[in-house]
Amino acid sequence: MNFKAVLEFMKELAFGVDRQSLCEKELAAPLPDLFEDETTTLEEDDGGNIVEIKTWTPPARSTATRMPPARTKGHSRGALVDPKTNRAVTFASAHEMRCAMILIASPHIAEVYDQPPAIPYVDAKGKRRKHTPDYLAVDHQGRKCAIAVKPSRLVKKSGIVDTLDRIRPVLGDYAEDIILLTEYQLTPGRANNAESAIHAQQCRIQEHCDQVLEIVRDSEGELNAYHVAGLFGDFALGMNAIWCLVYDGILELANSKRMLSDHPFVIVSPRRGGNRLVAA
Secondary structure: OOHHHHHHHHHHHHOOOOHHHHHHOOOOOOOOOOOOOEEEEEEEOOOOOEEEEEEEOOOEOOOOOOOOOOOOOOOOOEEEEEOOOOEEEEEOOHHHHHHHHHHHHOOOEEEEEEOOOOEEEEOOOOOEEEEOOOEEEEEOOOOEEEEEEOOHHHHHHHOHHHHHHHHHHHOOOOOOEEEEEOOOOOOHHHHHHHHHHHHHHHOOOHHHHHHHHHHHOOOOOOEEHHHHHHHHOOHHHHHHHHHHHHHHOOEEEOOOOOOOOOOOEEEEOHHHOHHHOOOO
């Protein structure tokens, strides 16, 4: 057996997760087979009967001003779907993919724009240039932040720090600030947690979220997510509900830098009012 699998198994046992009981247990309830963006209409069939027609709305195209270049041997290319806007968000590298996932999964971000319009600036030689941020994040108050993504090994060579310093004074209404993110902020742990939250949202069952919310409502301090899922009664569905509450911002990871599987502790967000929580 792979040593990583053994360590994962031992870690699960330490947190009270029994794989055998999970496999033997029947699914308490089916996962939702409907998308939130489906529309329902009533139409008359050939026999004169009224039937319910469900139409799925596909994700909208990316709003990027330019699309990622063709795939190369050493780089990733692709797109994610933001559940909040049902719109594609593209990425042109592994670092950008992690950034997109973290932004999409953040409860503080309302919209994410990839490859937004270029920003004009003047370089050190007095030459007029333009820089296209990788992302533009907008919070729920409408405040905007432009984001440049670079691997740390290319920061000095690219001169991106000087570029951003020259752009900040001329941002105007474009954004409140423009920042640089590298792999030191876009860690695999943060990206993994973000991906889990996004996937959970796609299988969201609001009734389960409400039930888990009742379990944690009056809790203080760190909570063992695995223990909460056990109290819910069905571990898999309970964990999915926990991730949905993390996506909503009702629960927060006790250590966002580490994967939840390595540090399975969450806290009730103080910004949600403690025992006055209302399901999002």
